[in-house]
Structure formats: C-alpha cells, structure tokens
Amino acid sequence: MKNAVILKDNDHFNVQQILESGQIFRFEEIGKMGYSLVAKQKVIKLIQQKESTSIMIHGTSMGEMEEIWRYYFDLDTDYQNIIDTLAAKDAHMKAAIKFGEGIRILKQEPWEMLISFIISQNKAIPQIKQCIKNLSERFGLPLEPVDDQVHYTFPTPEALAQASEEAIRECKVGFRAPYILDAARKVTDGTIVLNELYTLTTEEARAKLMTIKGVGPKIADCILLFAYSKMEVFPADVWIKRVVEGLYFKGENIKLKELQSFAKEYFGELAGYAQQYLFFYARENGLFK
C-alpha cells in the first residue's frame, strides 16, 4: 500500500460513527479499529484508536489529502459551531449529539448516491451494501489489490446503461432494476446533468431528481444531503419518523408533511445535520422500534 497520512486533533471525526451512520455503503471493518473504504476510484484504510482524535489514513498522500479527501471529509466545516447550535435546542438533541458527536456528513459523488439510495428503498443497510458490492464487482473496474483484496470502482453510468435489466437483477436489486436502468439512461443521454444540480436551488434539484423512476422525496433528500451538501433537507426514513414521533410528538403518528414542516421550522438550515445525529442515535440504540 502507498504511504499514509495522519490527521491530528479532530474533535469531531469519529471513523466508526461517520461510516455507520447510514450515509455511505462501500466500507468494511478490518480488525478492531480499522475500516477500508472505496471512494473516488481509490481504496483507503482508516484507523482510529478508541477515544483518539487522530486518524491514520493508509493508501493516500498529503497531495491527495488536499486535493480529494479534505473536500470529501468536509474538513473545513466547523462542527463545534453546528453542535453548539443544535444541542441548545433541547435535551433530546443534546443527548443525540453527545452519542454521535464524531459524525460528519461526507461530500460523496452524486451518481453513486443516486444509485445507492435507489437501491436503499425498503432494504436493510447490510443488504444495500451487498447489492452495491454486487453491482461494482460485475460492472465496475478492479482496483489494485489492498491486503490481497481486490475492490472495484463504482460502475459508471455508461456501464449500467448498457447492461440488461436481467443482468442488473442478478445483483439482487429486485424490483429496483428498472429504476437503476432509468437513472443510468437519463444520466448518459443528458436528460439529467448531475453536475448542474450543484448550482440549482434545493427545490429545483429535488424536482429534477424525482423525474427519475424510483426516486421519491426521501431518496431525493438523501442525494441532496449526502452528495450536494444541501444541509437544510431532512431525509425521513422509518427510523427518523419513529424517533421524531417519539421525542417530539408524544409517540403519536404524524404524516410525512408534518414531519418535514417540523424539521424545517425547528432545525432550519441545520436540519440535515440534526437528521444525521437523530438517525444514528435511534438506530444504534434501537429506539422506538
């Protein structure tokens, strides 16, 4: 493996919390404190001792760190400021943040997020990871082995657009296969230019994404938050719905519309961050199941 870089004194950078908070799927635990991660056509290995504010990143360099990973890991965002604002809201948020204070929201690639979250619908996270791995092994390209393990790049839009629905189905994505094909075709034929969405308003970008089959409001919000850094969106999956109902609505059943307006009103521009702390808090602890 190439050289390694050490990130020091990061108060809000917990590798395990970042990776296990449901925003990313192409990682594997290695040993006790390590994770391999495939992103940006590269494989890196992240190692962080318990309670440590230092992270060792194997398989990269200082140059790549500045050119790629500083942006990817969003190292220029002041999480202390975000945390102080959200924790001041109420005791629930304070507890959720204390539990996952090392979470960061990554800036991942739009195409990968689009396909990943199309797959995510009505699936458990381990299964989502498996489907993405299947697709990458079948339609991606092999990277140089790391620790005798070959990882594959995420398939390009062209590679998936040329695939048959049957071949995509063989990756165990089930009824989502035609959705994946529709996304791949709209991206390759220029119906949707993913890089243009960065410059659109959140509403405009969401509307564009939802023209793709299999992309509804929740999946669009995940793409907006995890790829386009639209930090005011509030992706509402089953966990978020339950934890918000449990913590803020006395356990009563509310509609998605109400949930959205509550999040916008209560968390404002930081709703996306709040969502991520609440998701991790609820799911890791099995709250309100």
Added chain:
DNA sequence: GACCAGGGTAACT
C-alpha cells in the same frame, strides 16, 4: 411463516 428494512409506484377512492 409473518413481519420488517434509510420507500416508491400505480391504482384506487
């Protein structure tokens, strides 16, 4: 074997 998973679509009222 029913029920659930980081939901969405199409076909109903």
Added chain:
DNA sequence: AGTTACCATGGT
C-alpha cells in the same frame, strides 16, 4: 388530494 396493494430479497 389522500389511501392502499404491491413490489424482490434476506434477516429476525
């Protein structure tokens, strides 16, 4: 505009 059955797959 607001419900509801159905959708593949694997885990509990």
